[in-house]
Amino acid sequence: MTEQWQKELVEWMGSGKLLQATLSSLRSKSGEQPSKTVVRPVKLKEGLRYQFESHFAKKVTHLNLEEAEAAERLLDLLASTYRQALVKLVDWDVQILLNSKGKATMRKQPATGKAREPLLEHNRPKNRILEEGKPAPFLVELGIMTPEGRVHAKKQDKYRQINRFLEMVSDVLDALPRDRELKIVDFGCGKSYLTFALYHFLAVEQGRDISVVGLDLKEDVIAFCSALAGKLGYDKLRFLVGDIGQYEGQQSADMVVTLHACDTATDAALAKAVGWGASVIMSVPCCQHEAFRQIENDVMAPLLTQGLLKERFAALATDAIRGNLLEVLGYKVQMLEFVDPEHTPKNLLIRAVASGQKALPASKWKQYESFRDFLSLSPALESMIAERLPKASEPIS
Known part of the structure; x- marks a missing residue:
């Protein structure tokens, strides 16, 4: 049976409201698993994709998936690998906490700071003072x-x-x-x-x-x-x-x-x-x-x-x-x-x-x-x- 929080995650991805989801707090520390995974929308030549940025001890990997597959993978990671997700939406910040039985607690609060808009450019410029690609x-x-x-x-x-x-x-x-x-x-x-x-x-x-x-x-x-x-x-x-x-x-x-x-x-x-x-x-x-x-x-x-x-x-x-x-x-x-x-x-x-x-x-x-x-x-x-x-x-x- 699909839980309400799962339905909402899928809906956020489908509507373009999800700007970033950071998954953390491993369920088990056995084996090589990424300590956290960051999910964000990116725009490729092929169209809109969701990028999974996985942080391992000695490396960072990237995987770009179509919306349906991305939603399935996101839910699977929360069911099998992580206990927490911090989700940034256009208008809200959402924290999802899962217990050992997979039951979720969801906390929402209005987004703080500057007005948010979806950033869909792959390898988009970060507006950083020291730009990547420009060696200092x-x-x-x-x-x-x-x-x-x-x-x-x-x-x-x-x-x-x-x-x-x-x-x-x-x-x-x-x-x-x-x-x-x-x-x-x-x-x-x-x-x-x-x-x-x-x-x-x-x-x-x-x-x-x-x-x-x-x-x-x-x-x-x-x-x-x-x-x-x-x-x-x-x-x-x-x-x-x-x-x-x-x-x-x-x-x-x-x-x-x-x-x-x-x-x-x-x-x-x-x-x-x-x-x-x-x-x-x-x-x-x-x-x-x-x-x-x-x-x-x-x-x-x-x-x-x-x-x-x-x-x-x-x-x-x-x-x-x-x-x-x-x-x-x-x-x-x-x-x-x-x-x-x-x-x-x-x-x-x-x-x-x-x-x-x-x-x-x-x-x-x-x-x-x-x-x-x-x-x-x-x-x-x-x-x-x-x-x-x-x-x-x-x-x-």
Whole structure:
């Protein structure tokens, strides 16, 4: 007997409402099975087809099927291989959860974000800043692209991450100066995928006058990045060994990037950025232990007595405090999803853009104090930028 959710899936495919279905959560991990399968409509020379993109441990395969066969295969995969489907429709987002007996629970909610339209072009352009098929030398050297511009299957996630980051940078370019050299610092740059991407995007593709410094504690990583910058001819991209809190190599910066700086190292980077008067700050926090050790509140005991819940809440509270303090200092702050949460839970990016507002918003400071005191916190960032904040006895302008 055909279930209602099965009828709806078939109807969505037949009417063109289905834009994408992501199947995940394997029923069994025995044998070689794709960890997820993404289904989307594509337009080929032969006409409309549904493409099944199967993600295995070491490869990604594609299979294009006509509508009827595609619908049958989709239902079969949900019956035999997967327990979950996330379906994007033109007007709705739908989650289908299947139990061990094949009984389904369906949850619908209105589609969020921009208006959706079916995208039916096979190998359609993604409107990515770094286009596949157009080789970028740094991506080739870092093993993400072939010399012909094809993205290696194992590096698709990294390729998408780099483009996502550049998209978020592109959105705030108007906040950065154009009439002089643009100074950028990347704290905790690591292997510097994003540092090289920034330099390529701004200096090579846009022709801007920029200087970029990447800082990291690992000498071997810095040696590798320095050699690569030289090989690429990126003459205004430098890499240095050093600690974020101790770095005194410059007096100002227009943009500060910090990715996965552990615990209060993120706060040290934010404090440096604020002290330099950075117009744009892009920060992806990592492990956040400070608030976990400090946080106390009797009302929230049911949450705080559970270690996992406390850890997650402490991380959210830490970033809320960072964002609030930056707003107190006149920044416009957005919390953005950096990468797909299925790849890493550490996917939040704090983007702060200087608004030019010098007066401290009284409501923001009071909001911050109330939140901080409610959780019994003594945030590192507050102490690091204390001279820029109002004193308890001072009125806020």
